[in-house]
Amino acid sequence: MEETVEVTxxxxxxxxxxxxxVDGMACLSTTEELVTLLGGQVESQELTSEAYNVEAEEQQDRLWH
Structure with missing residues (x-):
């Protein structure tokens, strides 16, 4: 899947x-510089299901190893 950042x-x-x-919390680092350039104030933040994909896989891997 292609990484896309949509700004409205x-x-x-x-x-x-x-x-x-972008899987996992990498989305936060992907937008960090953009947020800073736009003033750096985050009023609210909602994470999509993609943000939890990597964490869930990593936790499952730890259980099996």
Whole structure:
């Protein structure tokens, strides 16, 4: 899957960033510089199911090893 970062600037000036194609919490590091350039203030943050993919796999691997 291709990594995609979608940025939406709303009429009120608020910004939404949506990341797809990145498993685990790497999405946070992917957008870190962009967030800083946009002012660095995060009003709210919602993680998608992709954010939990790698962590769940890593936890399962630890149980089996």
């Amino acid at each position: 600037i709303k009429p009120d000036g608020s910004v939404e960033i949506h990341v797809t194609g």
